[in-house]
Amino acid sequence: MKTAPPNLPLAAPALGAVFGLAALLVLLAMAPLSLVLGDRAAAAGLSAAQVSGTVWRGRLSDAAYRGLRLGEVRLGVSPLSLLAGRPRLGFKGEAATGAARLGRGAVELIDVDAALPLGRLAPDSGLAGTVRMAGVSLDLRDGECRRAGGQVALQDISLAGLQLPGLVLAGDPACAGASLALPLRGQAEGVDVQADLRIGADGGYQMDMILRTTRPEVEAALGAAGYERTLNGHQRRLVGRLGQP
CATH class of the missing domain: 3.30.200 (Phosphorylase Kinase; domain 1)
Incomplete structure (x- = not known):
């Protein structure tokens, strides 16, 4: 009958390495x-x-x-x-x-959930609402977007002070060249919206918006917010920097 070999103690160098690593981690945690x-x-x-x-x-x-x-x-x-x-x-x-x-030169966001006022992100958009992020991941390195994912939605939307109940713009972020691209789409009663947003690693953004509506009060609000009426709908291009008017 074979007997199990006895448990041998850790060699002194290995034991010292374990305690050394543990001590280093404690020091780092308390730094x-x-x-x-x-x-x-x-x-x-x-x-x-x-x-x-x-x-x-x-x-x-x-x-x-x-x-x-x-x-x-x-x-x-x-x-x-x-x-x-x-x-x-x-x-x-x-x-x-x-x-x-x-x-250095890199920022990676991992599984981010957030709720931010749109006015804090893009103060001059003419829109108000809440930007909600769910499970958003983003990898920016050396000024380029390397990876993006998750879900983004704009809710509780108002245009030039006019509430647009039921309108939710939603889309999935993705990398487009060096920029982060976010196509947002949504419909509500008498309103259809397309918003294509691109954000650079430096925080600069460009958003092209097209709104189509059959509601006179929404058309009036679009005019007050600086949208141009075209054959394709009311359009406006917004250019700025995140968090700055």
Whole structure:
């Protein structure tokens, strides 16, 4: 009858490596968040009035991404991702939750859910509403869109102060060359809308909108919002930068 070999203790070098790695992870987790973010955040376009707490549990006060206000954001960084050189930050803020990786010339958003006022994203669009994101992922590297996915919808829409109940614009983000492309489509009673949005890695955007309607009050609101009436519908091109009028 064979007996099982005895459990051998870890060799001293291996045991030392395990404890050394554990100690390093603890030190990283307790490091000040400001020390870890540093130049990476600035290079990625992330800023905050104040950075407090540790890598394990930190907070950004009055945070913004390339001029887009995010408010207060609580976040924590995976110590293992620090060892790999691309910190992964889990975040939960006033309007968004998800994860992100920051690197020099690179920003990756992972499984982001958010609800943001349209006026905060594109103040001069003539539209008001709420932009909702579900499971959105985005990988920007060296000024180019490498990967995008998820779902985006614009809800609770009003045009020049006129409410458009039942109108929801929805679409899936995708990369189009170096830019992020978002085609939004929606219909409601007497209103049909097409909006094609492109966003560059620097936060600049261009949105081409076509609205068709059989409702006189909507036509009047379109005129007040600066839309041009054409044979193809009421059209307007918006060009700007996210978060800036």
